[in-house]
Amino acid sequence: MIRMRAWTFAKRVSEDRAGSRAPARSGSAPASVPPGGGRRAAACLALALAAMLLASCWDKTELNELAIVTMIGLDEDPDTGRKTIYYQVVNPLTAVTSRGAAGGDQAPVYTYEVSGRSYGEIRASLYRILPRKLFIAYYRAVVVSERMARRDLRDMVNLIQIQPQGRSSVPVLVAREPLDKIMYTLTPLEMYPGESVSLRLSLLKDESLLVGKRIAVRDLAERMERKESVVLPMLETVGESPSPEFSRLTGTVDSRHSNLHITGGAVIRDYRMTGTLDSRQLIAYNLLKGNRGWFTRQFRLDGKPITLTGRLGRIERSLGADSRIVLHIDLALQYSVEQIPRTVEEVDRLEREVAAQMEEELREVCRLGRELGLTVPGIRNLEDARVKVVARLEHISSITQPF
């Protein structure tokens, strides 16, 4: 009997393989498979049901129902605890006009300011003034007021992370001036201030070392959780209060008329701003972190100034009881129009002088470690670190002697 069973099996297998596709097609299809037309009807029914359910009736959104946000500003009044959010929304009517054309007085962005006792309240009352559905998935920057940064940044981080559309890879900036002045300022050359700021941040990171690499919301959250510090860029405005008519802005060549400046760095430790760094300190700090952008600085050689461009060539760290950082800096004479060394001796002296001055700068920044709670990834107590700089001239500029 078992043999017979096995034979029945084998026969079935060979039948299947022999290719009578239709009846024995799927091993589990018994006699009740509707042939031909019935199967077609079943397929049509399934498709129809699927199509009905795919219509996405509930979450359909047309593009012109969206308020696309390019920049977000957050402020908190320390006395009353009242929170304010600024949403800078793209004005779609100016999106296709060419710049400079007499395309009307429309500003490229509109800033909406909403206040409330909590962020939930703000979201609830947002649609009293905003006629479109808020869409923050494309925002480029978050600006936080200094007074909020000095108190607590946790709310900002939670607010950004809790929204499913809020990407946390956008940079955070601290505003030096009252936030409303900054959020109502337009920028030249780039239509949307948020985009202008974010493009400038990436240029500054590579070309000047005035801005670090990790300045996004996610880096802030991670560094704070790790009990390290982060340095965020700061924003301030230039020019008078924002011009009430945009057409005046397009008509003037003076870019200082209305612009945002990225200056300085705010040191954030434990979700709180502890102090600021100026440009020199920023360059030194970013070098300590190991950023590889170019920086330009003026040094003094024999009492005379010389501007050099430098870049971190190599950084060596030995950590432990005696943390030492050794920086090898490659120098380039790209902008040294004041003087250019001529002999090998002069080059040696230049390298030593630059190394000494850089070392002094870096030590000063290390001392700020205790004061401001500044840390470098991996080194918690920056004030105990010892820094040594070795400078090397690598690149010559297009002129070997200044005129």
Add this chain to the structure above:
Amino acid sequence: MGATVIRGSQLYFLTVNYCLGTTLFVLIQSLVLAGGRDAWLIPLWGGACGVLFALLWIWLCRLYPGMDLAQISLAALGRPFGTAVAALYFLHFSAVAGFVLRNLSDFLTGTILPRTPGPVFHFMFLVVASYAAAQGVETIARLNQLLTPLLAFPFWFIILLATVNWDWTRFVPAFRPESLAGVFRFNGILGFPFLETVALLMIFPVSGGKKGRALVAGIATAAASISLTVFAIIGSVGVERTAKLTFPIYSLVQEVAVNDVFINIQSVISIILLTLIFIKLQVLFFVAFEILRSTFRPVKRWPLLLGVLLVMAGMAPSIVENSIQNWEWSEKYTFIHNAIFGLGIPALLLAVTLIRLAAGNRPGAGRGARAGAGTRSAGKGARSGSGMRPGTGG
């Protein structure tokens, strides 16, 4: 169901995608919370145990060649108990399918489609799954085989894109005793997903080729994939943030920006994850349907499909109250609950079979030459065994 209609390689891909199913976006936060920087070790040891469980199942299936789980339980335990066990398995797989659907709808309503009610997703997926189940296992296996490269390459490509933010210091210090203790204490990994693979025992018999190897290799590959994904997430996002994000893989991909041109590509990952989930649901639906069909042998299939659909659609909103209760449940009971069905009952069946073999009873026909040919099986076993043989039509 005696003929081999799917190949060993198809079983392999089915196993991999079934195991990966909802794991990739439901489990990662719990893994990182439990294991910290060493969380990527958890799927590895879970997979090793999963392989051991699979060996147990393969042993059971070898004792009953060509019979699926429902037929095995009928053959081993007889009509009443066997039917009860099959019904229990049906309920279990419906519950697991309810979990899958619920995770799916929670994910979608939590991220991209906030206004859509959950049952819309449930019905949507169930309708398609029931149509696929009506076509049979061959269709499911082939579909899966087609989809696997379409899923795997974009998924790993996007993970690769996200590694621009990599930082090795996120793993340091590694292998600390506290985190290793957490790693090995996390027994939930055994329950979900590795013990849920018992569902594939319904498909195992119709697979050709080296099916035992395919199953084991599939589980191992799935474990390696999960481990690699957790590793990539820890390296790119960091433990501190992953422990607080609900869907770390979604957040990881949300932040991927290729040159500021391709931003917000998280919908690609969502589609891939959805498809993986759908494959798991399809397998579960087919398996649940097959259990009932194999046990009760109805004449028409579509009422049974409709019934299973209604049950699963009812299970999905009822399975958990909310994520917090889900979390508590999975902390305490996942392993036990899945172990009953993935280990307990197969072990029982195995024990019963071995006892009966030792006593000379051969439950079910088709033992082959190993235990002596030609011996007629006696008692209840023969009746139920012969009644269930597909060769006798029906």
Add this chain to the structure above:
Amino acid sequence: MFHLLYFLVVGPVLVYLLVKRLPRDAALFITLSVLAYVLWYGIARDQPFVITRLIAQGISGVMALLGAA
């Protein structure tokens, strides 16, 4: 409302099965419908019958029994 929809879906199928004299199919379908009805009744009243709680109670009950034994 829920009852109406539910029986609109289940009823015709049941009638069809009975008319075609398929007792086994009908019995199977009735069982499944009853199970689904229980689940959907809870959902329709916005108090879903939470399955994991049930399983948790069951498991802890069994563990208590085994622990006591």
